[in-house]
Structure formats: C-alpha cells, structure tokens
Amino acid sequence: DAGVTQSPTHLIKTRGQQVTLRCSPKSGHDTVSWYQQALGQGPQFIFQYYEEEERQRGNFPDRFSGHQFPNYSSELNVNALLLGDSALYLCASSVLDRMGNTEAFFGQGTRLTVV
C-alpha cells in the first residue's frame, strides 16, 4: 500500500499565478481533507471532500477550491496566489466517520513558495 501520495513535493510560483496540487488517498479511503501548515503552526483545515462533493470548509477564501474524482483522488486549486499562501499543503485521507472514530493518514505534503 503506497499510503497517501501528493504531488508535486515542491513548487515555486509567482504572485498572481494559479496552482494545482494533487493527492491520491490511501487504498480503501473515501474521504480527502486538505490542510495548510505555515511554518511553526498546526495544520489549518481548508476543506474536505467525500463522494466528489465538498462536505466541509474551513475559513479560507474562495480562491481556494478543490475537486474529488471518482477514484477518490483530489486536487487543490489556489488562484491569484499571494505571498501569504506560502506554506506546506497537506492532504489527509480517511474513511468517512462523523463520530471521529477513525484515524487520518497524511501525505508528505507539497511545499509551496510564492515569490
């Protein structure tokens, strides 16, 4: 089992550009959550996808959007990049569980640098 895989691992973009990050969940997982982690901070919840729909969304602007495909893989898109968007973007996969009884598995993340 390959676990959760994310691509690319590193990315440098210019302010105003758009970026797409990709995530393949762990085998058997149907739910993908995206997090933004600034240096020295905890992961901040962006949104969660299940059955190709956005289930929940954190406090992030509409510039952040996503998609989930029928094979459960997911993309995170960020438009009109700002310097403040520089961070580690983590994807976590899990089995949908509204009671919080199952663990989430994280990918290695994509380090995005906006210059």
Place this chain on the structure above:
Amino acid sequence: QQPVQSPQAVILREGEDAVINCSSSKALYSVHWYRQKHGEAPVFLMILLKGGEQKGHEKISASFNEKKQQSSLYLTASQLSYSGTYFCGTHSIQGNLIFGKGTKLSVKP
C-alpha cells in the same frame, strides 16, 4: 474552534516523562493525537473516544476528560525518537479535524 495545547515546548533528557495537554471550548466527540518530525508528515498516534476507548500507540498513553473537554498525552521514559511536534486534533460534529498549534518536544541524550 482551535484546541489549545500546553506547554508550547518541552525539553527532556532521555528517560524523563512529559505530559502534553489539549483543551477545547467546544464539546468533544473524540481527540486525536499526531506527531510530526521536522520535514515530515504528521503521523497518527492515538484516538481517544467518548466512553474511554483508546486506539493507537503501544508506548504512549493518553486520557480524555469529556466533562472538562480536555485530553492529556503521557510520554513516559522518553526516547530520542519521541522528539517532534505533537498536535492534538478535535473532531467536529461535521466530521473534520481541527488541530492545535502543537507542542514541540525535544529529547536530549
């Protein structure tokens, strides 16, 4: 609402014990603990569920006080490999994990 962790940082010698606390202002359905080493992804340690059930790590224990909306992670006889940043995550009724800011643990030889 982001859970609050304390302390922010701990420095230990090998073999010493540590306690990391996590509290929330909202009712908790479960508490998740993760450890992240520098440059790596967070790794699952443990889930604490309402009713006292625990799932996870063999050598690390934790408690969950539902009434006080608090959880504590107990690291006993610490090893060098325990170094990293520990995050607690509280599970909202909507089904997503909200993480605290983390507690940085450094274990020295």
